[in-house]
Amino acid sequence: MRLSRFHLATVKEVPADAEIISHKLMLRAGMIRKLASGIYTWSPLGLRVLRRVEAIVREEMNRAGAIELLMPSIQPQELWEETGRWQKFGGQLLKIKDRKQAGYCYGPTHEEVVTDFARHELKSYKQLPVNFYQIQTKFRDEIRPRFGIMRAREFLMKDAYSFHVDADSLAVEYRNMYDTYTRIFTRLGLRFRAVDADTGAIGGSASHEFHVLADSGEDAIAFSSGSDYAANVEKAEALAPTGERPAAQATMESIDTPTQKTIDELTAFLGVAAAQCIKTIIVRGNQGLVALCVRGDHEINEIKAARLDELPGESVLADEAEIEGAIGCKPGFIGPVGLPDSIPIIVDRDAALLADFVCGANAGGKHLRGVNWERDARSTRIADLRKVVEGDAAPDGTGTLSIARGIEVGHVFQLGSKYAEALDATVLDDQGKARIMSMGCYGIGVSRIVAAAIEQNNDEAGILWPEAMAPWQVVICPINMAASAAVRDEAERLYNELTGRGIEVALDDRGLRPGSMFADAELIGIPHRIVIGDRGLAAGTYEYRRRGEAENQSLSRDELLALFA
Ligand code: ATP
Ligand code: MG
Numbered sequence: 001m002r003l004s005r006f007h008l009a010t011v012k013e014v015p016a017d018a019e020i021i022s023h024k025l026m027l028r029a030g031m032i033r034k035l036a037s038g039i040y041t042w043s044p045l046g047l048r049v050l051r052r053v054e055a056i057v058r059e060e061m062n063r064a065g066a067i068e069l070l071m072p073s074i075q076p077q078e079l080w081e082e083t084g085r086w087q088k089f090g091g092q093l094l095k096i097k098d099r100k101q102a103g104y105c106y107g108p109t110h111e112e113v114v115t116d117f118a119r120h121e122l123k124s125y126k127q128l129p130v131n132f133y134q135i136q137t138k139f140r141d142e143i144r145p146r147f148g149i150m151r152a153r154e155f156l157m158k159d160a161y162s163f164h165v166d167a168d169s170l171a172v173e174y175r176n177m178y179d180t181y182t183r184i185f186t187r188l189g190l191r192f193r194a195v196d197a198d199t200g201a202i203g204g205s206a207s208h209e210f211h212v213l214a215d216s217g218e219d220a221i222a223f224s225s226g227s228d229y230a231a232n233v234e235k236a237e238a239l240a241p242t243g244e245r246p247a248a249q250a251t252m253e254s255i256d257t258p259t260q261k262t263i264d265e266l267t268a269f270l271g272v273a274a275a276q277c278i279k280t281i282i283v284r285g286n287q288g289l290v291a292l293c294v295r296g297d298h299e300i301n302e303i304k305a306a307r308l309d310e311l312p313g314e315s316v317l318a319d320e321a322e323i324e325g326a327i328g329c330k331p332g333f334i335g336p337v338g339l340p341d342s343i344p345i346i347v348d349r350d351a352a353l354l355a356d357f358v359c360g361a362n363a364g365g366k367h368l369r370g371v372n373w374e375r376d377a378r379s380t381r382i383a384d385l386r387k388v389v390e391g392d393a394a395p396d397g398t399g400t401l402s403i404a405r406g407i408e409v410g411h412v413f414q415l416g417s418k419y420a421e422a423l424d425a426t427v428l429d430d431q432g433k434a435r436i437m438s439m440g441c442y443g444i445g446v447s448r449i450v451a452a453a454i455e456q457n458n459d460e461a462g463i464l465w466p467e468a469m470a471p472w473q474v475v476i477c478p479i480n481m482a483a484s485a486a487v488r489d490e491a492e493r494l495y496n497e498l499t500g501r502g503i504e505v506a507l508d509d510r511g512l513r514p515g516s517m518f519a520d521a522e523l524i525g526i527p528h529r530i531v532i533g534d535r536g537l538a539a540g541t542y543e544y545r546r547r548g549e550a551e552n553q554s555l556s557r558d559e560l561l562a563l564f565a
Contacts, residue, residue, distance in 0.1 A: 001472065004509045007044050010520050020216045022454035023148035025463050029524045031450075038145025038153030045524060046450070048471040050156065053449050054135055056187050056468060057158045064180040066131040066160050071113045073137060077103030079112045083422040092140040106139040111419045111441060114161040118437065119425035125165045128427060128437070129173055133160035135446060147216075149447045150407070156447040163420075164438040165429055170414055177412050177442045181210050184444070185409070189466025190453060193223050193230040193406065206414045210444075211406025214455035221406040222388050226399025233403060234303040236388045237395040240349045250356040250370030252337075258365040261332030263296040266367065270358060273297070278351055278359040278371070280334045282318040282327075285310045285344065289318050289326050293336055293379070294348040296358075298386040305385060310344050327362055335359030336377035337368055345378060348385035407452040408445070415439040463525030464548045472506040474498055474564070475526040477517045479533035481509065491532050503564055522547065530560065 009030035018024040026032050031046030042050055058068070074096070080086035086093070086105075094106040107113065114132060122128065135158045145153050160177070164170040178194065185192045190212050197207040209232075211221055223230035260266045267274050277296030282289050283305065290310045294300055305315040323331055326340060336345050336359060352373065359377070361368045373379055392401045417436045419425070426434040450469070457464040467473065476498075478484075478491035495507045506526060508517045514531070521529055531543035531552075541554045544563070555563075 001505070002507050002509050004511075006506075008510075008520060008524070009043065009045075010523055018148065020147050020150070020455065021458055022150065022216075022451040025454050025458060025523070026148055026451065029463060031524075032149055034148075038142060038151070040149055040152060040154070045471055049450050049465070049469055050447060052469050052471075053188065053446050054156070054158075057184055057444055057446060058135065060180050060184045060187070061133050061158065061160065064131075064176055066133045066162075068134060069117075069132050070134050070136065071107070071110050071117070073107050073139070074104050075107050075110075075113055077105065079116055080105060083112055083419060085112065092142065094139050094141050107136075108138055108140040109157075109443075110134070110136075110159055111161065111415070111439075112423070115419045115423045115425050115439070118161075118163050118420075119423055122163060122425070122427050122437070125427050125429045125435070129162060129164045129169050131160055131162040131173060131177075131440075131442075133158060133442075148451060150451040152447065155445065158444040158446050160442040162440040162442070163425075164440075165427065165435060167414075167416070167438050170416075170438040170440050174412060174414055174440050177440065178208060181410050181412060181442075181444070185210060185212070187468055188449065188453065189468055190409075190449075191456060192409070193221060193404075194228070195219075195221055195223075195230045195232060195406065196235070197232065197411070208412050209408050210410035210412075212409050212449075212452040212456060213404045213406055214452060215405055216455050217405035217407040219406050219408060220403055222392075222401045222403050224394035224396065224399050224401060226394065227396055229394050229396045229398060231395075233387055234301060236401065238301075238349065238384050238386050238388050239393045239395055240384075241353055243353065245353045245373070246355040248355055248372035248375055250372075252368055252370045252372070252376050254361055254363075255367050255369055256365060257333075257367045260367070266358065267296065270367075270369070272358055272369075276354065276357055278335065278354065278357050280336060280360060282323050282331070282334060282343075283311065284316045284318055284322075286312050289322065289343050291334070291336060291339055291343050291345045292348075292385055293345060293351045293359075294386045295351045295354065298348065298350060298389070300385055301387040304383075308346060308383060310346065329360075329362050329364055333360040333362065333364055333366060335362055335368060335371070336379065337371060338362055344380040346385065347373070347379040347382050349382055350386065352379065352382045407448070407455065409449050409452050410442075410444045412442045413440065415441050457525075459548065461519070462523035465525040465527060467527055470504075470525060470527050472504045472526050474503055474528040474530060475506045475508060475517075475521045477508050477514065477521065477529060477531045479514055479531060482511055484534050486537055487532050487534060490537060494530065494532070497561070498564055501564060528563070 015027045032040040096104045138157045139154050162173045192212050195209045197209045220233035222233050222236040260269045263274050274296035278293050279296050281292045302315040356370050358369050390403050394401050420437040425437050429435045454463050478487045481488050498505045527547050529545045542560050543552045544555045545552045
């Protein structure tokens with residue numbers, strides 16, 4: 001591509017409304033332009049990158065045996081009513097009416113449409129298993145569209161749906177898709193983790209999310225240093241600590257802590273470690289209040305708490321008035337000693353191992369020191385209540401946990417018969433009996449991957465594309481081209497030679513000064529830069545620099561071409 005004939009539209013200013021680096025760089029590089037909230041145009045430059053991602057996704061899906069089709073974006077209300085999702089999908093569903101006042105939605109996903117397709121097309125078990133996929137624009141009316149195309153309302157998704165005669169066949173295809181996703185994200189050059197997103201069933205294989213690791217990610221992920229184990233922090237189990245609770249040594253005593261309500265204030269005042277304190281939180285239970293105790297250096301995991309039998313499926317803090325009414329003291333000084341019998345006390349596994357600890361005294365301005373379970377404080381039962389932290393033992397016994405943030409770029413899910421049942425999608429099995437099909441669904445956020453890759457690969461100068469995603473692999477920058485026929489000719493010659501080898505090359509023939517050419521090439525992240533100038537040509541050398549490296553290399557023509565053999 002000759003850049004004089006292309007539409008490059010880089011800007012210097014950092015856009016004011018962009019919060020994260022990928023959004024800023026995509027705007028500065030001129031990859032996307034906003035049309036309306038969460039709705040973007042992909043410029044010719046942005047589209048080159050998007051198409052690369054799409055091509056790899058398509059290639060690997062085809063290799064895995066999935067078959068491409070294309071379903072409509074506009075979907076009829078009646079079909080969504082058959083599955084009950086016309087109501088249940090909620091505000092994300094963009095509903096529209098045609099001129100006859102018939103209801104439609106703009107597809108946020110395609111389970112309904114693909115299952116309708118399958119119930120008409122698939123008649124016999126002999127046609128199964130089959131996996132249909134498409135790469136297509138979706139619309140979700142997100143409450144808070146943000147970060148550019150990262151969380152957009154209109155975005156590009158690859159969605160695949162597999163159909164099976166039984167659950168075993170589904171499990172095989174699920175594995176196939178899991179492996180395919182691993183290949184796709186590896187080829188794209190991304191650092192990622194497959195995270196167990198299982199919603200409860202033992203075995204943990206009904207659903208996985210693929211996350212690109214980046215600090216700006218919306219999800220916190222705990223993963224093991226020693227294995228593939230990875231889980232959403234909210235779901236990761238905090239293993240029961242090994243060892244016994246030490247014997248009680250101290251006698252319990254009351255201490256005045258007039259203004260020390262938080263763990264930080266308390267530990268600073270008393271000179272004890274947070275890990276030697278008990279933090280007590282009062283939540284609303286099924287019958288009255290419930291006390292939850294964790295160590296001072298740990299945090300309650302609300303999702304785990306919500307699953308306790310004593311709680312109504314959600315974890316809601318009691319307010320000050322409720323606490324004062326039941327316990328006679330304000331929050332900040334609550335503890336397990338002498339709580340009314342009507343309040344169950346559920347103690348985290350780690351907190352249960354403490355001896356001689358510090359906790360609130362259930363009296364304003366007072367804490368207790370030298371407290372021990374059983375002797376001084378009752379506990380109703382012990383449970384896993386806390387969020388895992390960096391350095392915890394991995395639940396699969398293979399090392400320690402690290403915690404990182406992740407961006408969800410893919411999701412594989414064993415749906416089972418949910419949609420097939422609702423839409424009565426059956427095939428005849430080998431006995432001639434009608435059977436509801438089992439389904440899997442597999443999504444990839446094609447457009448989100450572009451932003452996620454930038455989050456992982458950037459520096460002060462701009463984007464550092466992984467080779468497979470770059471808009472061009474090489475940029476040729478001729479110095480002072482207008483004045484030098486030798487430079488112009490050699491730039492053309494090299495451009496043709498590399499292009500002839502199937503390499504995507506940008507020839508910067510815009511006649512800009514070197515600084516401007518280099519700044520653009522760095523901003524838009526082209527991996528290889530070749531500078532051609534009169535002085536180098538006279539010496540038979542080219543100036544080469546790999547994006548991200550600080551130094552130029554002076555290479556002969558052969559050495560240069562060897563880089564792209
Ligand atoms: P999220 O939790 O991020 O809202 P989701 O779980 O709703 O995503 P899925 O229904 O699993 O998303 O969709 C498949 C993929 O589509 C996601 O893994 C994600 O990469 C992408 N995706 C979902 N919503 C958006 C969006 N608003 N903008 C860009 N990509 C999206
Ligand atoms: Mg998801």
